[in-house]
Amino acid sequence: MHSVARRPLRFGYWMPVFGGWLRNVPDEGMSIDWPYIRTLARRSEELGYDVTLIAELNLNDIKGIDAPSLDAWSTAAAVAAVTTQVEVMVAVRPTFHPPALLAKQAASLDRLSGGRLTLNVVSSWWEQEARMYGVAFDRHDERYARTSEWLDVVDGLWRAPRFTYGGRFYQIDDAILQPKPLARPRPCVYMGGESEAAKELIAEKADAYLMHGDPPERIAEKIADLSRRRQRFAKPPLIFGMAAYAIVRESEREAEAELARITNVQSSAAGYANFQQWIAGTQLERAMSIQEYSVSNRGLRSNLIGTPEAVQAQLDRFADAGLDLLLLQMSPQLEEMERFSQLVIQPRSERLWHERAASGIPASV
Numbered sequence: 001m002h003s004v005a006r007r008p009l010r011f012g013y014w015m016p017v018f019g020g021w022l023r024n025v026p027d028e029g030m031s032i033d034w035p036y037i038r039t040l041a042r043r044s045e046e047l048g049y050d051v052t053l054i055a056e057l058n059l060n061d062i063k064g065i066d067a068p069s070l071d072a073w074s075t076a077a078a079v080a081a082v083t084t085q086v087e088v089m090v091a092v093r094p095t096f097h098p099p100a101l102l103a104k105q106a107a108s109l110d111r112l113s114g115g116r117l118t119l120n121v122v123s124s125w126w127e128q129e130a131r132m133y134g135v136a137f138d139r140h141d142e143r144y145a146r147t148s149e150w151l152d153v154v155d156g157l158w159r160a161p162r163f164t165y166g167g168r169f170y171q172i173d174d175a176i177l178q179p180k181p182l183a184r185p186r187p188c189v190y191m192g193g194e195s196e197a198a199k200e201l202i203a204e205k206a207d208a209y210l211m212h213g214d215p216p217e218r219i220a221e222k223i224a225d226l227s228r229r230r231q232r233f234a235k236p237p238l239i240f241g242m243a244a245y246a247i248v249r250e251s252e253r254e255a256e257a258e259l260a261r262i263t264n265v266q267s268s269a270a271g272y273a274n275f276q277q278w279i280a281g282t283q284l285e286r287a288m289s290i291q292e293y294s295v296s297n298r299g300l301r302s303n304l305i306g307t308p309e310a311v312q313a314q315l316d317r318f319a320d321a322g323l324d325l326l327l328l329q330m331s332p333q334l335e336e337m338e339r340f341s342q343l344v345i346q347p348r349s350e351r352l353w354h355e356r357a358a359s360g361i362p363a364s365v
Helices: 034-047 072-081 099-112 127-132 140-159 196-205 216-231 252-262 272-278 283-294 308-321 333-359
Strands: 010-014 051-054 087-092 117-121 163-166 171-175 189-192 208-211 239-248 304-306 325-329
Touching (some): 051 325, 072 087, 072 099, 099 117, 099 171, 117 140, 140 163, 140 196, 196 216, 208 216, 216 239, 216 308, 239 252, 239 308, 308 333, 325 333
Parallel strands (some): 010 051, 010 325, 051 087, 189 208, 208 239, 239 325
Antiparallel strands (some): 163 171
């Protein structure tokens, strides 16, 4: 009897453009200087990572707004120049980038990287940052209305020899964009969001859905929901990705000790005084709130914490739920990515290869 080949997962990581991911640990040993970023990018390819996500914020929402952070697009260009395989997923917020200019910039970077550029389109949420940088700030549903037009313009310029557009937010008159991106039919467009407006826009106009961390059963529900919505538009199936924070250790005790270290909130931690004002309720709710303050994007909800065997079992549950991609945060990033590759990615790749061979699936599929 043949075994059933399990769904493959791709592994990506967040480039630490904010100098780390932990709000309770001031110094994570993760420099935003170029030598560290370059080393991380090059080493990630050797370790088997498929994607790097470069987030876009002009203020540092991890270490506090006075802390330094790198610009996403200049960082993406630098990373693309020193790598040859990794997908460079760069975040872009429509209110900060006129669509025609971004389409040109992205097409050029896609060409220069050999077709490795993808976009993570984010509808801006931070009003304080917008005010500081003199950028218009739209309320929730207005943001998605703007993003919808923005996507129309970018897609039209990428595809059409000449493109004209007349919308509420953007007007384009007989524009020419050359060269076109190498990626066909276009660079992959990832989007996230949990509101009704966001999910409808993603189902209609994105190529991939990025989710915050959640347990496998909740991820399965989200995937089923977006898949149903997608079918109404008669388009290819969406790719599904999720943010997660990973702690893998040789023993459960070591993993739990590391979890306790990174969630040990001190009253002096940047921003925690304000956060405490809305923590209330049961002890469980308080614990979950502290975890979500400690690590962004609900990364700890994914529960990729424990021994290699426990983490592999959780990855199997996510694969069975329909997940395609994990975007991992770790701290310190380089050392933990080395560990995760050695203990999880490499053994998993070998196991899935044997499963596929036993199922009669060609290795190249």
